[in-house]
Amino acid sequence: RRMCPGYTLGMLQVEFFVGSLVRDLEWLPEVEGVAVDMTEELDFTTVMKHPLRARIIPRKN
Numbered sequence: 001r002r003m004c005p006g007y008t009l010g011m012l013q014v015e016f017f018v019g020s021l022v023r024d025l026e027w028l029p030e031v032e033g034v035a036v037d038m039t040e041e042l043d044f045t046t047v048m049k050h051p052l053r054a055r056i057i058p059r060k061n
Contacts, residue, residue, distance in 0.1 A: 028055040 030053040039049040
């Protein structure tokens, strides 16, 4: 069975994109002092039960 010829490149791009988000941005709870609810829910895949609500600000380098 054949796979998409661009699959490997696509996966590298996704990993690079997510890594860039983590490296360049500071992820904070929407309300200071309130923890993010990390409860999971089983759907087609495992997803967050409640959408992520966060303050995202650029890191100061």
